Amino acid sequence: MNVALGDAGVVIALTASIVGAITIIVAQRSGDERLLRTGAKVAWLVVFGAVLSFVALERALITRDFSMRFVFENGSHRTPPLYNFATAWAALEGTLVLWGLVLAGYLGVVLTKFRTRLADPLVAWAIVVMLAVCVFFFGLMIGPGDPFTRVIIPEGFVDGPGPNPLLQNNPLMAVHPPMLYLGYVGFTVPFAFALAALITGRVGEGWLVETRRWTLFAWGFLSLGIVLGAWWSYDVLGWGGYWGWDPVENVSFLPWLTGTAYLHSVMIQERRGMLRVWNLSLLCATFSLTILGTFITRSGVLESVHAFSEGSIGPMFLAFFGVVSVVSIGLIGWRGDRLRAPGRIDSPLSREGSFLANNVLFAIFAFVILLGTVFPLIVEALRDERISVGVPYFERMTMPVGMVMLFLMAIAPVLPWRKASGELLRTRLEWPAWIGVGSMVLALALGGRGFTALLAFGLAGFAGGAALRQIVLATRRNGWRGLVGRTNGGMIVHLGVILVAVAFAASNSYLRQSEFTIEQGETIEFADSTFRYDGIEIEDRSEKRVTAALVTVDGQVLRPAINQFAIGTTIGTPDTLGGFTRDIQIALIALPDDNGDAVVIRVTTQPLIAWLWIGGILIAVGTVFSAFPHRIHRRPIDPVSVAPGGSATGGALPTDEPTPVGAAESA
């Protein structure tokens, strides 16, 4: 029943995407509006099919329908309800269904939002591109990645193994993958519009305006997804880390970098009509990097802790990556003549100059990470040697880029368009710079040492000061509405990023970690805290046995545990004493040989960890704010620091955001 339902959903979605795409192309050619509307209706069937297949998958999981292979391999009666629901994305085939659902969801929103403008070739082609992407994903679900296959339940079968133990140990697992997919898949929409612009030849700024907010949403979800993933790593893996420069983490970071670069450089194009090829390339790169990331996650060509689900579909993703790249490069080359943009940037010391610098930095950042990630493959292919490129490399190489980025974040927000004078910088940056110096002094007074850490704090304070300055000026002028809108929402995102950077620098520089063999009743001192081991506590649950060591840390009891799952896997669960200034995490490394014997624990203390998550939340909040349509227009020449009174105009002057073609809808 579930298998049939799911298969039906996939078949409906696949057929509908093929038929829909063809119908819309034909209708485009003939200019037949009724046929066009029919095409859109067919496209809605994709949404229906995707929902149906997802419902079938969840239904099978919830009812423990072991006749479906996916449930047979990943389901279990012992799995608690939340994790059981999340099991859908605990293995490859299920993630495809989720991907399909999210993709179809975005398609549905596009269809709704642009329902009155189907006749616009740009919209029609964008829908065709989205449908083409649907064909790929639903095609995978019919072919090599079919989640809906039957299995003959062997005699004496009682229960399945349940999902990977690492994935059923923390509720974050229920939200992290959907967030990541909302981000990944969300980039399909701007990509579709970019391709549509290239196909129709309408490579002006119209398509940009349509897609800015989509990109912003996708970017926000991706940011949130990455932060939640880091949080999950921190809470589950138990080595005191949250970001390991692991290939899978790296490839999820790459589209974030190119997406961030795009969100900045798009403003140059809106303002000055420049960098058209670059912006189109960034969008295409972002989308194809999400596909590449999926390939690397799924194919196992690179070693990763996160490669939870592997299968034969890796090559498919690589092929799709190839197709996407070829189509993008080909189209950009073909439209090259129309993409030539006149114009110049007058001075490097200007808003557009700083956006350009920002893009160079992000490109270098992405390049370093991509190179480091695939370099072992290059060496193996060319030299037949095995090498590893790990944390020390990435930290050393990305650190200088990060520093320059922070510096740029301090200067760029106060820069006006066109040209800035030294005098202007001096006055506008004075108190942000004092905040920077002040934070360095503060860090030093609190006992912080180390050149890079202190430099990072100083630059972060500087950048934070600049962002705060913009926010303060905007709210002083416009009240709470000053927080809303692109520029100041962006400043809140900046603050979030700065918090993450500070927390990253602090936790990396001042991490203290050591392993201790500790007898029952023994007290040890480490990193200004005392730790006493008071014995173990055993709890039997349906799916696992939890053996926790009771460790009293400065009067509070922590319970780091080792989980022995019924299927035979053993994983640890650290316990954390969190705070705004410092986290103490204890992981249980080895159980006592006999009750009453010594245990081995690993103690990790790191400052400011909590601010990573707070920064992540701030990024999300800022993204929402900057996606808000703002009605208050500012003078473009002097974006925020114009004297009060001269701000609420804007009718005659060009506004910050060119009036979009579909302005009525966004209001």
Added chain:
Amino acid sequence: MAAAREQGSFGAQWRWLSWVLMAIVAVAVLVIAATGDQGPQSDGERVSELAATIRCPQCRGQSVAESNVTIAREIRADIRTRVAAGESDDEIRQVYIERFGRSVVLTPDATGFTGLVWIVPVVAAGMALAAVSLAFQRWRAEAAEIAEATDEDRALVAQLRAEREQT
């Protein structure tokens, strides 16, 4: 802003004083910070730091510090005895390179073909910087051209006017 405006009334030199002060404080702080940087404070911490730079040979992309499989535990125990015996970080790493191969260290070599992973990004960054500054130079030249052209234009216009007046 208000503070900045008040300062505007002081002399030009005085206005930069605040920045000079800032620079002095910043440099002083960085010097103190750089000299006061101590390494790991105990053997246990040195073991953890070292373990984080060695790949767990049996795992998938995890360091010995992160993993808890048998060999990772054995290597951590081995590092502990070597640290206690007074071996240096490099000596210890060298031991594992001999036993498990070059890929056991997470830091790629800076020499030979592998060194490219360090050099290429630096070269790329340099090239990007050069390209951007070239672009700015070209833009400036373009801007200058236009400015000069107006001068020529003026001369041309004046000449034409003179001619017209003659006819």
Added chain:
Amino acid sequence: MRNRGALIAAVVVGVVLTLFIVLLASSDTQVGTSVNFEIVGNVAPNISGTTLSGDDYELHAERGDWVVVNFFASWCVGCRVEHPELVEFTERHQDDGVQLVAVMFGDTEEDARDFFLELGGDWPALVDRDAVGRIAIDYGVTAVPETLLVAPSGRVVQKWVGANGVTADELDRVIALASGEG
């Protein structure tokens, strides 16, 4: 001229991307990366310690004989599969000087003792928890079962890794092959 620049850029990007895709497509999945054969061809590091039966053992004292070094653990399923083969192997070589020595890996002395009581086998086995960790690292062992063959010259000739360990026939085949060559 500008158009040509764009074309060149597109071609360069295309070529780099193609190379990149070829690289990714031709890379194997990294299954079995734990395997390393650094030690093969080198002089076998010494193994010294106390065996299960309480005797002292020195690998270097066995120079001149073939020695099979086997790493095992009681919790390792492959080792249980392999064990009868090793019993068979020692029975074949009771008098010809071919030796077998077992080294415990990540286990407790008690469990290792039970393992031998349960499955038989009377070859020297080193189970001192403090001593064997270093031996495993010296031999570059990553996971059990792992078996190495040390030639009479003291060099490691072959190393076997794999889920189900070695078989007696395989060991004899390699010994015959290597002695024929040497």
